[in-house]
Amino acid sequence: MSKIGFIGLGIMGRPMAGHLLEAGHELVTYVKYGSLDEGLAAKGMKEVDSPKAVAEQAEIIITMVPDTPDVEEVLIGEAGIVEGLQPGTLVIDMSSIAPIPTQAFAKRITEAGGEYVDAPVSGGEGGAVNATLTIMVGGTNEGFNRALPVLEVMGKTITHIGEHGAGQICKVANQIVVALTIQAAAEGLLFASKAGADVTKVREALLGGLAQSKILDVHGERMIKRTFDPGFRIRLHQKDLNLALESARSLNLSLPGTANAQQLFQACAANNGADWDHAGIVKALEKLADHEIGA
Template sequence: MANEVKNVAFIGLGIMGLPMAKNLLKAGFNVTGYNRSQGKIDELVEAGGNGATSVADAVKDADVIITMVPDSPDVAGVVRGEDGVFANAKKGAYWVDNSSIRPDVTAELSKEAVEAGIRPVDAPVSGGEPGAIDGVLSIMCGGEQADFDAVKPVLEAMGKTIVLVGPAGSGQTVKAANQLIVAGNIQLLAEAIVFLEAYGVDTNAALNVLGGGLAGSKVLDQKGQKMLDRSFEPGFRLELHHKDMGIVTSAAREAGVILPLGAVAAQLVAATVAEGHGGLDHSGLLKIVEQLSGRDK
């Protein structure tokens, strides 16, 4: 643990945030958590952390402040204002945003952080709930090299693959690309499963052999059985992937980049959410394939 980094404030103790905060505790950091629902704060306290009554309360003594909230407006709401991070954190503290938000918003908020005397690192994560629990997340970071180096011990308590990919906002850009790839993989896996089931194939055996060849992927490993079991308890909710696909398609349009398959995947994610399945795991994309094939149960 870096000597200057002992106290960590963790804001946003959701499906991903709570296990990430618990891993920080296991690594020996002093963690103070804040969440909109008290129950999650209580869980952190039971694990050995401290609870805060507000964002301002959480960040006042923190060396590193981590935010892990759903969307761009949520992050802005947490860091801005008289009760926010920028107004209440001590000068020189580091702000690590593990949320997945728009790159342009990240760049704007990072500039505001620097003006407030806070050192920002955008650090969105990939690996879902299992990765958060096991502490093996992939963390793509944007910011200054010195700031990245300072917070890396904190990130290493939560992740396995941790890379600085460029200046402020770059982490969010790479995360958008990650979500593009993941959505496409999930959609094709769903199509393959519906196709296999239509022919009465032993799907468990089929996924086993597919996983050993070029079709193998972490998506197949983590989501294949969930699809076969129609078990869609959220590790990462479809509504959040819908948000992320909006980010990547918008950013691609601004850059003049064409994403033909990505656009289709984004529409299928949107359709699944529109059908009322936004609270399901993103493996729930299987439902829209079944529906389009007339095989929904």
């Protein structure tokens, strides 16, 4: 078993850390992102006062924080991980951040004597709780092989995409597909509802045909039952789509569907919905239609 530093105990990070503790690993954390609750503390997780102190005590470090600047602060900011990094330490960033800065972070950690992999996840809170996350990994073959036993404790589908940054590229692509599929499910159910059909039965029928998807299953039910507690917050999906659109501009690439989904998320945020689950995109469409699903 390993001594693991885990920074980022939010909606996703808390159950992920719990699985590692249950697997017998020792965990230490720096609490700025999320909180060390009684459950994790009872399982033996300990707290220190800086990322540097985490690095001084860990042979593997996992970060699961909200955005690129947060990863930068934890890794190379004042009293950051790089200041306390031990030779050979494996750093696994499981946050969803920009690919190009990821490559720069990997270089800094490597130059400091560590090994770096980017390993963003998909599957939401349910995947984190059930240890069924999809994990997309960028890094060297050696880094991937070292990280794999730890990642297998938290995820089910683990794929080595390529070199440093490739995991984050894959995650951006994932977030594009997820956003547009949620939007499609919302539009289909909204159409059926306003046209007078029983939207519950429409969803049931669609789940048996080509339109079937996990998103229609999970988020379609959220839309019908009006359960918009996260989950995965709209503001975080906005962040991911910003990464997609910024990268698209640098690639001279047009992503019109992504831009449209981002505008619908923005409409939700403008109506105090930044912390709704991303299935709440349906509320923006409902406002445009002057109709609520199931009404």
